[in-house]
Amino acid sequence: MKAALIPMRAKVNDFEANWKEFEQRFEEALEHSPDILVFPEYCLTGFDEWDFSGAKLYDEIVDRVSALAKENSVYVILGLLEPYKRCVYNSALLINREGEVILKHRKFQEPMKFCTGNTVRTAKTEFGKLAIIICGDLYNKRIAKWIKRKKPDYIFVPMDRSPWGDFNLEEEIKCMGGRVKLLGVKTFIVNSYAHWDSFGGAWVFDENGELLAQSNGEKILVYVE
Template structure:
């Protein structure tokens, strides 16, 4: 199983620019022959409080990303805003090799004005069971309960670690590692740029590989 984690640059509110960047980085990732390509949290629209207009593009985004997955024959993990009745979820999808939506996760750890998720699901692949959680979910106690119950083999974590916080520090990485240890599954984390970065942790929380900035992290498991 080969995974490419893509710390993509995101322009808030500029879907077409983000789509061009998504396609460019996807093509770059494909040079590594991955089975999975993973992108950050709401990577095609960005998000500025409290502008939920990016959710209107949900259907078009799913259609475009599904087309890429189908054409390349790979799995794609990415985050997006999902409209639902009178509110919006911060969601992430796993798209299968044939372009179908295999898995959807709705973020638990989200402030007021968002809908919030309340469960974790898994999808079976030829490599094992996959789960997705989003950014702050990594630190949510209810998430840990669901993950231990579902027992995935791999977890993907699309993230938007705010550039206002500066570069992720050693303490930040250690906190991620501790949470991964509690979840007990191999975990792939990919952040938007800036500040970027990607990390791969073993199920015991040991950091096995990382990248900085916009560098794609390619991992074989």
């Protein structure tokens, strides 16, 4: 399995600019012949508290990304806002090589005004069982219980983590590794870049929380399992 983790710039409420960036980074990643391309949380709409207008683009985003996945016979993971009845979820999708959505995760760890997920699901692929969680879910105790129950082979984490206060990237990475160790599953994390001063980057941890690979800023991290 070759995964390309793609830190991506996202502008709030500028879908066409974000789509242009998405296509450009997608093409850049394809140069590495990946099996899976992984994009951050909110990567095609951005998000500004509490503007949920990007949720109306859900169907269009799914259609466009599914077409790219099918055309290039790759898996794609991305985060996006999902409307459902009177709710909006912070969701992430796994789209297969045929352009089909085979896994959806709705984020647990969200403040009020979002609807929140209540389960972790897995999808079977030629690489094993894959699971997705989103950003703050990594620090959620209920997530750990679901992961232990579902026993995925790999976890993917789209993130939009911005530094605040006395931020220290080295300590942040150490903290992420500690949470991965609690889950006990090899984990791939990719953060947004240059949105809300997000620091970008991508990381791969083994099931013991040891850092195996990382990239900084907007550099794509390609990892071969």
